[in-house]
Amino acid sequence: MIKNKEKLKERFLRDSLPRRMGGLAATLGRISSAARNSNDPEVVTDLLDEAKHLIEWTAAEAEIETAAELVRMQRLITLWLSVWRENSQNHSQRVLLSVQAKDWSDSAIDFSGLL
Numbered sequence: 001m002i003k004n005k006e007k008l009k010e011r012f013l014r015d016s017l018p019r020r021m022g023g024l025a026a027t028l029g030r031i032s033s034a035a036r037n038s039n040d041p042e043v044v045t046d047l048l049d050e051a052k053h054l055i056e057w058t059a060a061e062a063e064i065e066t067a068a069e070l071v072r073m074q075r076l077i078t079l080w081l082s083v084w085r086e087n088s089q090n091h092s093q094r095v096l097l098s099v100q101a102k103d104w105s106d107s108a109i110d111f112s113g114l115l
Contacts, residue, residue, distance in 0.1 A: 005053065008050075008053075009053070009057055012054065012057055013057060017058070017061050017062065017112075018112045018113050018114055019112075019114075020054070020057070020058045021058065021062075021108050021109070021111045021112030021113075021114070022108070022109065022112045022114050023054065024051065024054045024055065024058060024108045025105045025106075025108035025109045025112065026105075027047060027050050027051045027054060028051055028101050028102075028104045028105035028108055029101070029102070029105040030047050031044060031047045031048060031051060031097070031098075031101035031105075032097075032098045032099075032101035032102040032105060033098075034047055035094050035095075035097040035098040035101060036094060036095070036098045041084055041085050041088035044084055044088065044097070045081060045084050045085065048077050048080055048081045048084065049081060051073075051077055051104075052074055052077045052078060052081070055070045055071070055073060055074040055077070056074065058070065059071055059074070062111070066111045069107065069111070070111075073104050073107075076100070080097055084097075
């Protein structure tokens with residue numbers, strides 16, 4: 001669960017849309033790394049929850065195609081959240097989430113236009 005969610009939201013929404021997409025990409029990259037390397041399932045669930053909220057706070061201002069992709073990501077993140085505690089010890093599930101989160105992170109960077 002996100003600590004100080006309202007404070008995070010307030011700070012996050014001060015940034016431009018490209019910077020928010022960059023912040024989302026960074027969180028998704030942390031999910032990729034944590035899914036591979038962390039032995040604490042709570043680390044991944046906290047990051048998944050954060051990403052879900054970052055998308056919620058961003059999608060409404062994005063171009064329609066980008067917003068649709070963000071909503072698709074959010075649905076999959078929600079599914080991962082619902083099963084991660086049970087699947088976090090399964091190596092193939094850890095690798096799958098890691099690869100998927102890396103792909104999401106790359107997409108968010110593309111959406112941002114920062115690179």
